[in-house]
Amino acid sequence: MTLLSGSRESSGKVRVPALPITVPSRIKVLQELFLSEPKSRADIARATDLTKVTVSDAVEALRGMGLIEELESEREARPGKPSTPIRIRPDSFAVLGVDLSDADHWSYSWVGLDGGLLSVETVDRRGAKGDQFLRDLAKTLRTAIDSAPYPVMGVGVGSPGVISRDGVVLEATNLGWHDLPVRDILHDALGLPVVVENDAHLAALAERTFRTSRDYSLIVRIAEGVGAGLVVEGTVPSGSANAAGELGHTVVVEGGNPCGCGKRGCLEAYLAAPVVERRIDETSVEEALSVAGDMLGAAVAPIVGLLNLRSVVISAPDLYRHELFLSRTSAAIADRTLPRSHQDLSVEFSDFAHDIVLRGAAGRVMSELLGLV
Numbered sequence: 001m002t003l004l005s006g007s008r009e010s011s012g013k014v015r016v017p018a019l020p021i022t023v024p025s026r027i028k029v030l031q032e033l034f035l036s037e038p039k040s041r042a043d044i045a046r047a048t049d050l051t052k053v054t055v056s057d058a059v060e061a062l063r064g065m066g067l068i069e070e071l072e073s074e075r076e077a078r079p080g081k082p083s084t085p086i087r088i089r090p091d092s093f094a095v096l097g098v099d100l101s102d103a104d105h106w107s108y109s110w111v112g113l114d115g116g117l118l119s120v121e122t123v124d125r126r127g128a129k130g131d132q133f134l135r136d137l138a139k140t141l142r143t144a145i146d147s148a149p150y151p152v153m154g155v156g157v158g159s160p161g162v163i164s165r166d167g168v169v170l171e172a173t174n175l176g177w178h179d180l181p182v183r184d185i186l187h188d189a190l191g192l193p194v195v196v197e198n199d200a201h202l203a204a205l206a207e208r209t210f211r212t213s214r215d216y217s218l219i220v221r222i223a224e225g226v227g228a229g230l231v232v233e234g235t236v237p238s239g240s241a242n243a244a245g246e247l248g249h250t251v252v253v254e255g256g257n258p259c260g261c262g263k264r265g266c267l268e269a270y271l272a273a274p275v276v277e278r279r280i281d282e283t284s285v286e287e288a289l290s291v292a293g294d295m296l297g298a299a300v301a302p303i304v305g306l307l308n309l310r311s312v313v314i315s316a317p318d319l320y321r322h323e324l325f326l327s328r329t330s331a332a333i334a335d336r337t338l339p340r341s342h343q344d345l346s347v348e349f350s351d352f353a354h355d356i357v358l359r360g361a362a363g364r365v366m367s368e369l370l371g372l373v
Helices: 024-033 041-048 052-064 130-146 182-190 199-210 273-282 285-307 323-336 356-370
Strands: 068-070 086-088 094-099 105-112 121-124 152-159 169-172 177-180 194-198 217-222 226-231 311-315 346-349
Touching: 024 041, 024 052, 024 068, 024 086, 041 052, 052 068, 094 130, 094 356, 105 130, 105 356, 130 152, 130 177, 130 182, 152 182, 152 199, 152 356, 177 182, 182 194, 194 199, 194 356, 199 217, 199 226, 199 356, 217 285, 273 285, 285 311, 285 323, 311 323, 323 346
Parallel strands: 094 152, 152 194, 217 311, 311 346
Antiparallel strands: 068 086, 094 105, 105 121, 169 177, 217 226
């Protein structure tokens, strides 16, 4: 399946442009304007090393697609024609971001081309798994697309588990999905470009794209499962088989608690949200978060030492968001690495507490179709 939307009309509004955009000059102009203040054609030419004529041609093409707009001219002190600011139209098109990582519900939101989210909608999924859950998911998304606020560019889905580069969910135990071509199934049901990626990879992409995130960062995503993504020199490595980031199924306790993957002692069996919730009920918040922080720090310490990371960013539910969890994680890392490896390390919670996967999913679609991120 190719990521092309052709001339399909979305929600009865203006036509979605033929995608993906492949002309290099148009991609460069969009990249320069993305998450930026409005800029003149001359500003764009200087920043991109494109000629003014090339920039003007690209701007006109992108205006014709409805992706950018001109604002009122700025009057300048120097003589001559005033410059005209140009910006990406935040309300021109929408991307539907979907997050399937939570144990009890899944969520979706419309994301504009400025990275802003509209209200997040949640759908109960307790007990829903396998083919029936996928059918219910497709039906709900179809209804949402039919009532979309803007023309729809594409759909990005963040799912737990191991996912191939062509959107086949190879293993997502918590969802009951195995070797399931989720991308193709949703594409056929929705008639739009669809991207399906691991939720932790998308969390890392959101940090890299929508936040001033430092390079050499590890983003740990904790929900029903546990995953991780790296930001290294501006990239989010996915691994040779697109299976990078399966931190949750690293064994941290030999012969320990059983895990849904079939092994014993996996980090996920001690750190996942349902597990920590039960431990809080059985002991206390302090005891549960201390154990969780110790386990996480022990698991990521080898990565910190190997890559000399600058930050560990944690995306997790509110129950984790205590200084105790961060301090115990930091201490466990420090106990297991050389001082030079962790002396400048920051361990912190993500600014995107509840919408990091939604943002990353939308960013992934923008990357595929517009070359934006």
